[in-house]
Amino acid sequence: xxxxxxxxxxxxxxxxxxxxxxxxxxxxxxxxxxxxxxxxxxxxxxxxxxxxxxxxxxxxxxxxxxxxxxxxxxxxxxxxxxxxxxxxxxxxxxxxxxxxxxxxxxxxxxxxxxxxxxxxxxxxxxxxxx
Amino acid sequence: xxxxxxxxxxxxxxxxxxxxxxxxxxxxxxxxxxxxxxxxxxxxxxxxxxxxxxxxxxxxxxxxxxxxxxxxxxxxxxxxxxxxxxxxxxxxxxxxxxxxxxxxxxxxxxxxxxxxxxxxxxxxxxx
Numbered sequence: 367x368x369x370x371x372x373x374x375x376x377x378x379x380x381x382x383x384x385x386x387x388x389x390x391x392x393x394x395x396x397x398x399x400x401x402x403x404x405x406x407x408x409x410x411x412x413x414x415x416x417x418x419x420x421x422x423x424x425x426x427x428x429x430x431x432x433x434x435x436x437x438x439x440x441x442x443x444x445x446x447x448x449x450x451x452x453x454x455x456x457x458x459x460x461x462x463x464x465x466x467x468x469x470x471x472x473x474x475x476x477x478x479x480x481x482x483x484x485x486x487x488x489x490x491x492x493x494x495x496x
Numbered sequence: 497x498x499x500x501x502x503x504x505x506x507x508x509x510x511x512x513x514x515x516x517x518x519x520x521x522x523x524x525x526x527x528x529x530x531x532x533x534x535x536x537x538x539x540x541x542x543x544x545x546x547x548x549x550x551x552x553x554x555x556x557x558x559x560x561x562x563x564x565x566x567x568x569x570x571x572x573x574x575x576x577x578x579x580x581x582x583x584x585x586x587x588x589x590x591x592x593x594x595x596x597x598x599x600x601x602x603x604x605x606x607x608x609x610x611x612x613x614x615x616x617x618x619x620x621x622x623x
Contacts, residue, residue, distance in 0.1 A: 374623065407522055407623070446525060478529040485619035486502055486533065493622045 369393055370484035371403040374495030376411035377426035378419070383412050386494035387429055394437050402440040402484040403430075405473075407495075410443040410453045413473035427470050434472035441473045442480050505536045507617040510545035514567070515555070520548045521566055523623040528569070531576035538580040539573075540613065541602075546587045549598040570600045584610055 371390055375382035390400055405412050417427050434441045443453060449462075455475050459467040469475065485491050508527055514520040530537065541548060553567050554560035573579070581602045588594070588604065595602060605613060614620065 372621070406526075407518060447522060478526055479532070481526065482506075482530045482533045482535070485506060485621075486504055486535070491619050491621075493620070495622060 367393075368399040368401050368487070368489045370401045370488035370491040372481065372484075372491060372493045372495075373403065373405045373409040373412060374407045374493065376408035377414075377417065379408065380496050382494040382496065383409070383426055383430075384424075386492070387426070387433065389492060389494070390439075391433060394433075400437070400439055401488040402442055402480065403434075404481045404484055405441070405443045406447050406478075406481065408447075408451065410448045410451055413441070413443045413448075413453060413470050415468050415470040431470055431472040439472075443469070443473055443475050444481065445475050445477055448475055503534070503536055504618040505616060506530065506538070507614065507620045508537070508539045509614075509620055509622040510539065510541050510548055511543045512623070513544040513547040514553070515561060515563055519623040520545070523621070524566060524569055526621060526623075527573065527578060528576065531573075531578055534577070535619075537578045538582060538613065538617070539578065540582045540584070540605075540610065541587070542584040542610070543587050544591075546583050546591060546593055546598075549581075549583070549600060549602065550593065551597055551599050567599055573600075582610070582613060 371386050373383055373386045377383050412427060412430055414427060419425055430441060454464055454467045455469040456467045508523055510523050512519045549570055553565055555563050555565035581600060582605050583602045585604050585606045
């Protein structure tokens with residue numbers, strides 16, 4: 367089955383990102399396709415390059431980057447939600463006149479159209495939120 | 497970008513009150529962008545989500561909470577061909593709300609009807 371994944375909460379604060387990750391990993395192991403993982407609301411914070419969580423616990427951002435790399439996943443942060451929350455890639459930072467960018471490896475910033483498209487193109491959209 | 501001609505039934509499920517959290521506003525933002533994709537869209541308001549449609553939201557700096565009032569956007573949805581708005585009967589009653597308290601016309605559904613509506617959908621966004 368072709369899945370689309372929607373992650374609506376940030377790392378650690380809620381279990382949404384963990385649950386989405388575990389589901390995505392399990393689905394891939396069973397041979398399913400993941401069309402896109404879309405991060406909305408505080409979910410965009412899962413794409414921060416600057417997290418330094420305690421070493422004895424899971425590194426949520428890196429885990430997504432690694433899974434993304436292993437399976438060529440399309441990890442997308444919503445641009446509107448990202449702007450609101452101070453998540454900028456290099457281009458956005460330049461465009462907005464900000465002195466830094468902070469997107470982690472393997473994530474890209476794009477519009478809400480990518481979420482709608484994911485709903486249309488996939489067979490099932492899974493929402494992970496609060 | 498979109499698959500030619502594919503029309504799916506999209507349901508936007510709103511369960512939270514406006515302003516206290518971002519979910520109501522950002523859900524609406526998806527609806528507005530999504531309108532361009534010409535899908536078969538419905539909006540459902542359940543639990544505190546029914547408050548999103550309440551009239552007379554006091555948002556001004558002077559006599560309110562000092563945030564942008566986005567409630568009139570629900571009235572503008574008709575112009576985007578988004579016309580199917582449903583509210584949950586029990587949620588309205590629990591909160592002492594009547595249809596006339598809302599800023600847009602809605603269809604009131606009971607539990608069974610709401611479940612049927614959800615069953616018909618192909619894509620459900622829950623915010």
